[in-house]
Amino acid sequence: xxxxxxxxxxxxxxxxxxxxxxxxxxxxxxxxxxxxxxxxxxxxxxxxxxxxxxxxxxxxxxxxxxxxxxxxxxxxxxxxxxxxxxxxxxxxxxxxxxxxxxxxxxxxxxxxxxxxxxxxxxxxxxxxxxxxxxxxxxxxxxxxxxxxxxxxxxxxxxxxxxxxxxxxxxxxxxxxxxxxxxxxxxxxxxxxxxxxxxxxxxxxxxxxxxxxxxxxxx
Amino acid sequence: xxxxxxxxxxxxxxxxxxxxxxxxxxxxxxxxxxxxxxxxxxxxxxxxxxxxxxxxxxxxxxxxxxxxxxxxxxxxxxxxxxxxxxxxxxxxxxxxxxxxxxxxxxxxxxxxxxxxxxxxxxxxxxxxxxxxxxxxxxxxxxxxxxxxxxxxxxxxxxxxxxxxxxxxxxxxxxxxxxxxxxxxxxxxxxxxxxxxxxxxxxxxxxxxxxxxxx
Numbered sequence: 351x352x353x354x355x356x357x358x359x360x361x362x363x364x365x366x367x368x369x370x371x372x373x374x375x376x377x378x379x380x381x382x383x384x385x386x387x388x389x390x391x392x393x394x395x396x397x398x399x400x401x402x403x404x405x406x407x408x409x410x411x412x413x414x415x416x417x418x419x420x421x422x423x424x425x426x427x428x429x430x431x432x433x434x435x436x437x438x439x440x441x442x443x444x445x446x447x448x449x450x451x452x453x454x455x456x457x458x459x460x461x462x463x464x465x466x467x468x469x470x471x472x473x474x475x476x477x478x479x480x481x482x483x484x485x486x487x488x489x490x491x492x493x494x495x496x497x498x499x500x501x502x503x504x505x506x507x508x509x510x511x512x513x514x515x516x517x518x519x520x521x522x523x524x525x526x527x528x529x530x531x532x533x534x535x536x537x538x539x540x541x542x543x544x545x546x547x548x549x550x551x552x553x554x555x556x557x558x559x560x561x562x563x564x565x566x567x568x
Numbered sequence: 569x570x571x572x573x574x575x576x577x578x579x580x581x582x583x584x585x586x587x588x589x590x591x592x593x594x595x596x597x598x599x600x601x602x603x604x605x606x607x608x609x610x611x612x613x614x615x616x617x618x619x620x621x622x623x624x625x626x627x628x629x630x631x632x633x634x635x636x637x638x639x640x641x642x643x644x645x646x647x648x649x650x651x652x653x654x655x656x657x658x659x660x661x662x663x664x665x666x667x668x669x670x671x672x673x674x675x676x677x678x679x680x681x682x683x684x685x686x687x688x689x690x691x692x693x694x695x696x697x698x699x700x701x702x703x704x705x706x707x708x709x710x711x712x713x714x715x716x717x718x719x720x721x722x723x724x725x726x727x728x729x730x731x732x733x734x735x736x737x738x739x740x741x742x743x744x745x746x747x748x749x750x751x752x753x754x755x756x757x758x759x760x761x762x763x764x765x766x767x768x769x770x771x772x773x774x775x776x777x778x779x780x781x782x
Contacts, residue, residue, distance in 0.1 A: 394723035398757065401700060401711025414702035442705035449755035450724070 373431065377506055383458045384423050391456070392463030398450055399460075402443075407467050411475035413518020414442075419467035420563060422505040426461035427454070429510075432534045439526075439533035469563035475516030477556030481549070485557025488550060492542050502564035509536075513561035520555040603669030610658065611670065619674040625736035632679030636721055637728040638671035641752075650752040681732030681781035686771075693776025696769055704764045709773065712757075717780045725754040731780035738774035 375383070396407070403409055407419040418426060431454060432438035434447045451457055490499070493512075497503055501513030512520065526532035528543045528551070546554075608617055611630075615622050619630030630638065644650035645659040662670075684690035697717075700708035709730075713719050717731030730738065744750035745762035753759060762770075 397722050398712070398724055398755070401707025401709065402705075405711075410702060412702045414705075445760040446707075446755070446757065450757070 373428075380424055380427075380506075383427070383454075384462055387423075387455075387458040387462035389459065389463040389466065392459035392461070395451065395456060395460050396463055398446070406470075407464050408470060408473065409475070409516055409519065411516055411518065413475075413516050413520075413522050416519045417469070417473075417475070417515055418464045420469040421465060421511055422503055422508075423458075423461045423465040424505045424508050425503065425510045426464055427457050428508045429534075430457040430460065437534045439531060469514055471563065473514060473563075475518065475559060477517035477552070477559045479556060479560065481553035481556045482560050483557075484549075485553035485555070485560075488554050489557050493554070496539070498564075500564050501558050501561045511564060512558045514563040515559060517555050517559035520558050521551060524551045524555065599665055600669045602663075603666040604673055606662070606666055607670045607673040610661075611674070614654075615674075618677040620677060620680040622734060622737075625734055626740050627734070628737045629680065629732060629734055630674040631677035632732075633675055633729050634719060634721060634726060635668075635671045635675035637719070637726045638674055639667055640726060642667050642671065644752045650750060679729065679732055679781070682734070682778045684775040684779040685735070686775045689772045689775040690779055691776070693769075693772035693774070696773055697776055701764070701769065704766075706761055706764045706769070717777055725757070730777050733774075733777050735774045735778045738777055739770050742770045742774070 396403075400407075402415045403418055404415075407417065409415040409417040429438060430447065430451065433440045433443050434451065434457075436444065451460065489497075489501075496507070496509050497512050498509075501511060503509045503511035523532065524543060524546070527535045527539060528546060530540070607619075611619070614624070614627055615630050619633075622629060641650060642659055642662065645652060645655045646662070648656075696706070697709045697713075700706045700711075709717075712722065712725075712727045713730050714727070717729060717733075719727040719729040721727075741750060742758075742762045742765060745753065745758040746765070748759060751759065765773075
């Protein structure tokens with residue numbers, strides 16, 4: 351009986367999970383959301399986030415908090431949505447976003463504010479610089495197809511800009527993705543990164559963090 | 569979003585508010601004087617005449633706290649949103665029209681600070697205050713409470729002045745936020761944050777704050 355009950359509960363939960371995972375707005379819908387979003391409201395909401403991400407949204411070189419400034423609108427939106435929904439495992443951020451940001455509209459406001467913030471040229475958080483060349487080879491072979499030759503990402507496909515991101519943050523997330531701890535990883539990326547060893551991940555992070563900030567995200 | 573209540577309002581609203589203040593000044597001088605009397609007698613009994621001489625270590629220093637913050641706390645004591653056995657019977661006797669003037673009175677008193685008993689802890693507290701704890705996910709206090717702990721009226725919440733606050737009061741509030749005994753923080757931000765702090769960190773940040781002045 352207990353087993354049947356569990357099964358029924360699991361079945362009932364399925365459509366919700368499926369729906370959340372298949373959130374797939376069209377490019378036009380995303381553009382409309384971005385156009386409608388209110389950066390001033392986003393700035394106001396973001397004031398509660400600066401204890402971690404910093405006022406200029408450049409994050410921390412410790413890797414605990416990523417740089418959000420200049421990231422693609424679509425990427426910011428999707429990640430906020432996934433963290434709030436529990437699809438992306440982020441126990442540090444989840445309780446803060448849970449009550450503070452009430453819906454996708456507010457997420458869009460925050461995202462539209464952040465995407466327009468400048469990425470500082472003389473930024474903190476680069477890697478040691480010792481395996482940039484090795485990282486470049488790997489990046490161009492395995493990553494550039496999705497994340498772009500310059501690490502600029504792809505807004506339409508929710509692929510983040512990885513150029514000029516903090517070394518330690520990149521390293522942490524690659525570990526999470528490879529080891530299945532991130533929750534909302536792209537399955538294709540999991541396959542690509544699976545055979546990567548520690549030195550490979552470090553080289554990749556070294557390279558990506560050394561890339562100059564691409565032109566402002568659209 | 570629940571509250572952008574503290575965002576600057578439209579000109580009309582501001583004009584109306586100004587008119588309200590004038591009205592209060594015109595008709596309510598007697599009321600304001602009464603509220604001042606309440607502040608100096610009733611509140612002063614525990615917090616000191618200027619609010620900066622609490623009679624117990626766990627009672628807060630009120631001098632220079634934001635008016636909006638005091639108003640919110642008094643209203644939360646009245647509604648039971650903030651629970652406190654000592655404050656509850658006292659605020660029950662408060663006239664609603666006295667809340668604003670009482671808050672105004674204490675907000676205008678000169679802020680004071682004390683001296684950290686444990687300077688080692690205070691300097692560790694300063695680091696935590698400014699950088700947070702990346703490992704456990706404690707945000708940097710400075711993000712909301714500002715440099716020098718002055719706080720500000722943020723667009724989505726009021727961040728109180730915490731500079732110069734009593735050590736034991738700060739520690740008690742952080743412990744109460746952590747346990748949920750105090751639960752009147754917007755979006756549970758302080759509950760989430762305090763829960764991640766170790767007892768040592770709570771001591772450190774309290775030791776730091778007491779010595780922060782202008």
